[in-house]
Amino acid sequence: MCATCGCDANASSSIKHIGEHDHGHDHSQHHDHPHSHGKTIIEVEKDVLHENNLLAQRNRGYFDAKNILALNLVSSPGSGKTSLLERTLTDMKGEFPFYVIEGDQQTTRDADRIHATGTKVAQINTGKGCHLDAHMILHAVQGMKPVENAILFIENVGNLVCPAMFDLGEKERVVIISVTEGDDKPIKYPDMFHTSTLCIINKIDLLPYVPFSLDKVKSYARQVNPALEFIEVSCTSGEGLSGWYQWLKEKVPVTETV
Amino acid sequence: MHELSIVMSILDIAEKELAKSNAAHIEEIELEIGELSGIDMQAFDFAWQQAVKSTKLETADKIVTHIPGEGLCMDCETVFPMHELYKPCPVCGHHFITLLKGKELRVKSLVIN
Numbered sequence: 001m002c003a004t005c006g007c008d009a010n011a012s013s014s015i016k017h018i019g020e021h022d023h024g025h026d027h028s029q030h031h032d033h034p035h036s037h038g039k040t041i042i043e044v045e046k047d048v049l050h051e052n053n054l055l056a057q058r059n060r061g062y063f064d065a066k067n068i069l070a071l072n073l074v075s076s077p078g079s080g081k082t083s084l085l086e087r088t089l090t091d092m093k094g095e096f097p098f099y100v101i102e103g104d105q106q107t108t109r110d111a112d113r114i115h116a117t118g119t120k121v122a123q124i125n126t127g128k129g130c131h132l133d134a135h136m137i138l139h140a141v142q143g144m145k146p147v148e149n150a151i152l153f154i155e156n157v158g159n160l161v162c163p164a165m166f167d168l169g170e171k172e173r174v175v176i177i178s179v180t181e182g183d184d185k186p187i188k189y190p191d192m193f194h195t196s197t198l199c200i201i202n203k204i205d206l207l208p209y210v211p212f213s214l215d216k217v218k219s220y221a222r223q224v225n226p227a228l229e230f231i232e233v234s235c236t237s238g239e240g241l242s243g244w245y246q247w248l249k250e251k252v253p254v255t256e257t258v
Numbered sequence: 259m260h261e262l263s264i265v266m267s268i269l270d271i272a273e274k275e276l277a278k279s280n281a282a283h284i285e286e287i288e289l290e291i292g293e294l295s296g297i298d299m300q301a302f303d304f305a306w307q308q309a310v311k312s313t314k315l316e317t318a319d320k321i322v323t324h325i326p327g328e329g330l331c332m333d334c335e336t337v338f339p340m341h342e343l344y345k346p347c348p349v350c351g352h353h354f355i356t357l358l359k360g361k362e363l364r365v366k367s368l369v370i371n
Contacts, residue, residue, distance in 0.1 A: 039370070040279065041368070042368045042370060043366070044364075045364065045365075046364060048264055048268055048271065048364060049267065052267070130259055130260055165296050166260075186344070190342065191296050191343065194343050220344070222353060223345075
């Protein structure tokens with residue numbers, strides 16, 4: 001059994017610290033059950049996501065204690081999460097210590113892209129899994145040993161449905177949508193927009209070529225979450241990225257830390 | 259298909275509760291699943307059939323209580339049935355709504371012997 005969290009075999013997912021050794025996990029747990037007779041009702045009254053939520057709060061406490069801004073980036077596949085991170089890590093290099101956890105079903109392709117920017121990165125491969133959970137983050141962070149006053153980006157598996165249910169211990173959830181998607185996505189996949197605090201609208205350099213309305217997407221998103229903030233960017237042209245960088249700086253109370 | 263992870267978490271909770279007791283079998287498990295919890299019941303039932311094989315829940319009766327969504331309008335304080343997250347308050351048409359019910363995803367009870 002894992003001494004830290006008591007986890008049993010999580011055989012379908014694996015964590016790779018890019019540029020370091022692999023972190024493998026293979027434990028097993030067995031229970032013996034004594035037999036007796038007679039019916040008993042146990043009032044369990046337990047949230048199904050209780051274990052995940054406990055680990056998420058544990059992660060959150062760790063991040064708070066070290067003043068680490070942990071952000072959970074969620075979106076459909078292909079909306080530009082990794083490109084946004086590449087630009088951000090390159091443009092803001094030296095301003096904060098940055099760390100990235102990449103979540104994908106297979107391959108270290110995204111982590112390799114992040115590694116190329118000189119940022120410490122861990123790749124979580126979920127295997128068949130469609131989302132990251134707090135337990136995976138716990139182990140990824142253990143391997144990274146982030147310093148204080150850092151920014152940790154957690155790039156979730158590209159999926160607008162499942163990751164909405166799983167708290168990772170992040171400070172804020174950032175949902176990314178690109179203008180090549182439908183502007184009605186916020187009401188087609190409301191859970192993700194309901195649980196996010198910031199919506200980044202990416203690829204705005206393509207607006208002249210696609211039938212995407214900024215007004216419509218914002219209005220739909222506000223139906224689900226009236227408090228949602230928006231930042232419009234293009235990772236290709238760089239337009240709007242300063243607004244995103246400003247948002248990040250305002251979220252980390254301490255600056256000049258490197 | 260996060261429903262499979264949800265079923266695995268339920269299985270984990272049930273087996274831990276059973277291990278704490280002196281019983282050997284789970285006869286019945288009662289769940290509460292809210293309308294806005296993000297669970298697709300068809301996917302959930304499919305995942306259940308596969309996941310409980312050769313476990314303590316394989317022969318247990320599964321009783322699911324569905325909890326309808328309910329919202330509270332923060333503008334006019336109307337309480338109303340909420341079936342979608344994006345629908346406005348039916349009285350004043352505003353979107354500042356707090357969810358009162360519908361997000362539940364709980365193991366309520368087990369019957370063991």
